[in-house]
Amino acid sequence: xxxxxxxxxxNAWFGSMHVxxxxxxxxxxxxxxxxxxxxxxxxxxxxxxxxxxxxxxxxARVSGKVLFNGINIYDDGVDPVMIRRKIGMVFQKxxxxxxxxxxxxxAVGLKLNGIRDKKILDAAVRRSLELANLWDEVKGALNKxxxxxxxxxxxxxxxxxxxxxxxxxxxMDEPTSALDPIAAAKIEALIRKLAKNYTVVIVTHNMQQxxxxxxxxxxxxxxxxxxxxxxxxxxxNPKHELTKRYITGEFG
Amino acid sequence: xxxxxxxxxxxxxxxxLVYLALFLALVPLFSILYEVVVRGFSTISIEFFIKPTPxxxxxxxxxxxxxxxxxxxxxxxxxxxxxxxxxxxxFLSEYGESKLSVVVRFLHDVLMGIPSIVIxxxxxxxxxxxxxxxxxxxxxxxxxxxxPIVTRTTEEALKLVPMSIREAAIALGIPRWKATVTxxxxxxxxxxxxxxxxxxxxxxxxxxxxxxxxGFWRWWFAGFDRPVANLALxxxxxxxxxxxxxxxxxxGSALVLILLVLGISVAARVLTKGRY
Ligand SMILES: Nc1ncnc2c1ncn2[C@@H]1O[C@H](COP(=O)(O)OP(=O)(O)O)[C@@H](O)[C@H]1O
Ligand SMILES: [Mg+2]
Numbered sequence: 001x002x003x004x005x006x007x008x009x010x011n012a013w014f015g016s017m018h019v020x021x022x023x024x025x026x027x028x029x030x031x032x033x034x035x036x037x038x039x040x041x042x043x044x045x046x047x048x049x050x051x052x053x054x055x056x057x058x059x060a061r062v063s064g065k066v067l068f069n070g071i072n073i074y075d076d077g078v079d080p081v082m083i084r085r086k087i088g089m090v091f092q093k094x095x096x097x098x099x100x101x102x103x104x105x106x107a108v109g110l111k112l113n114g115i116r117d118k119k120i121l122d123a124a125v126r127r128s129l130e131l132a133n134l135w136d137e138v139k140g141a142l143n144k145x146x147x148x149x150x151x152x153x154x155x156x157x158x159x160x161x162x163x164x165x166x167x168x169x170x171x172m173d174e175p176t177s178a179l180d181p182i183a184a185a186k187i188e189a190l191i192r193k194l195a196k197n198y199t200v201v202i203v204t205h206n207m208q209q210x211x212x213x214x215x216x217x218x219x220x221x222x223x224x225x226x227x228x229x230x231x232x233x234x235x236x237n238p239k240h241e242l243t244k245r246y247i248t249g250e251f252g
Numbered sequence: 253x254x255x256x257x258x259x260x261x262x263x264x265x266x267x268x269l270v271y272l273a274l275f276l277a278l279v280p281l282f283s284i285l286y287e288v289v290v291r292g293f294s295t296i297s298i299e300f301f302i303k304p305t306p307x308x309x310x311x312x313x314x315x316x317x318x319x320x321x322x323x324x325x326x327x328x329x330x331x332x333x334x335x336x337x338x339x340x341x342x343f344l345s346e347y348g349e350s351k352l353s354v355v356v357r358f359l360h361d362v363l364m365g366i367p368s369i370v371i372x373x374x375x376x377x378x379x380x381x382x383x384x385x386x387x388x389x390x391x392x393x394x395x396x397x398x399x400p401i402v403t404r405t406t407e408e409a410l411k412l413v414p415m416s417i418r419e420a421a422i423a424l425g426i427p428r429w430k431a432t433v434t435x436x437x438x439x440x441x442x443x444x445x446x447x448x449x450x451x452x453x454x455x456x457x458x459x460x461x462x463x464x465x466x467g468f469w470r471w472w473f474a475g476f477d478r479p480v481a482n483l484a485l486x487x488x489x490x491x492x493x494x495x496x497x498x499x500x501x502x503x504g505s506a507l508v509l510i511l512l513v514l515g516i517s518v519a520a521r522v523l524t525k526g527r528y
Contacts, residue, residue, distance in 0.1 A: 051423065053422065053423055056422060056428075058349075081425050081426070081427050083425075084422065084423055084424065084425040085424070085425025086425075088423065088424070089423035091416060091419065091420065091423075093416060095416040095417060095419075095420045097417060097421075097435055097438070097439070098439060099438040099439050100438065108424070108435065109424040109426065112424075112426045112430055112431075113425070113426075161424065162423070162424070165425055
């Protein structure tokens with residue numbers, strides 16, 4: 001397997017609160033890895049450590065290594081801005097830029113990175129919206145506000161926005177938790193499609209979702225990685241007692 | 253039942269008092285506007301807009317030089333005050349709480365409370381004493397009045413932009429400062445522009461610091477190290493004078509000043525009118 005992330009002894013803190021404890025795991029390239037676990041177990045924090053978003057919270061701190069394509073993203077001299085460009089993120093609540101059109105929401109990442117050529121921007125907007133399965137729904141309304149879309153469309157717009165800067169990885173933090181089941185199903189189908197060319201790491205509260213979309217599943221509990229393996233094995237034959245209890249819905 | 257009736261009566265009474273207060277607040281506003289418009293309007297002619305201040309005894313004349321001078325003064329003051337105010341607003345909102353930010357915020361509060369004449373005297377001591385009565389000195393004084401207003405409104409406007417918008421921008425691989433001046437600013441644009449307008453309207457109406465730093469000037473712009481005419485100060489000087497022609501010009505100037513402030517505010521509204 002091609003390793004996209006090799007995480008070694010990763011620890012994270014908020015002030016003096018130790019929220020991730022010595023995480024070691026490898027994440028496979030062009031596959032979907034699901035992070036499951038009860039609320040407060042550090043799933044969001046873990047995801048934000050993979051693209052250096054954790055450190056923008058005042059008082060937040062990280063130790064250990066995250067090798068991305070073999071390079072430690074926490075090495076001195078690594079620019080977090082470049083890391084975030086390669087490792088895109090989709091948030092729990094759809095957050096399109098409210099004052100911008102659909103077009104600008106997708107184009108803004110490129111524009112702010114200095115791309116001015118209208119042809120290139122048009123092509124990138126179309127390609128990203130097509131990738132996000134949104135093009136057909138919005139192609140006649142690219143100048144409308146991103147906020148005018150439905151929740152599910154907004155979330156796909158956010159995915160298109162992340163894809164526009166051509167990342168290699170998409171980190172998704174409970175991307176369907178604010179959506180209805182039909183909108184959620186569309187996003188799940190999209191995730192499967194994207195996994196052909198992107199590495200996807202998805203945090204989810206929904207065990208069926210993890211089982212449906214992911215190739216690998218990691219179970220986090222109280223800041224520790226309890227069990228990690230192929231999704232089928234985790235759900236059908238968990239090795240750890242805690243994992244078994246969590247996936248059978250005994251707590252959560 | 254009695255309780256209910258009592259409540260209904262109380263409700264009506266409070267409602268009446270609220271409307272009464274509203275009415276009392278609006279009476280002076282409309283009577284000022286009415287007076288200025290009626291009296292000012294009769295003085296207005298083409299000549300009024302193209303001629304400078306008349307000398308004593310001269311008939312006619314206008315306030316063209318004061319319009320020019322006021323625009324130059326406001327423009328210069330904004331050139332100094334707006335960038336500094338915006339930057340410190342960004343600093344206070346975007347760079348977290350620190351000892352420095354507490355001090356900066358406190359200083360702005362103090363600055364906002366200082367009477368404008370004191371700021372005028374400060375600018376007099378700092379600039380007028382060395383280069384003489386000049387538009388530079390006046391613009392400096394007015395910029396000091398602007399800065400805390402711009403800072404505070406910018407800070408408040410930026411703080412209203414949800415954190416999730418900043419995070420979305422940063423996660424796109426946009427450097428933090430760029431995210432602030434583009435994505436975050438676009439979300440706060442209207443409120444920030446409103447703050448700028450308030451500060452411009454405020455300094456357009458200041459006369460005391462202008463008097464101290466630049467003085468009364470009857471001519472056109474003659475260099476940045478010389479004074480320029482100023483509408484607010486003209487109103488004061490004209491109104492205090494015993495000359496009939498100047499007294500009418502005072503009303504005309506007042507009307508122009510009000511229209512100028514109104515115009516700036518309408519223009520900015522139109523310019524920042526988002527499509528959404
Ligand atoms: N901004 C923050 N400041 C302080 N503590 C936080 C912050 N965000 C999360 N935490 C704490 O860190 C722990 C892990 O949170 P999180 O990673 O959000 O868990 P999950 O996503 O699994 O629900 C929780 O105890 C939470 O209270
Ligand atoms: Mg979470």
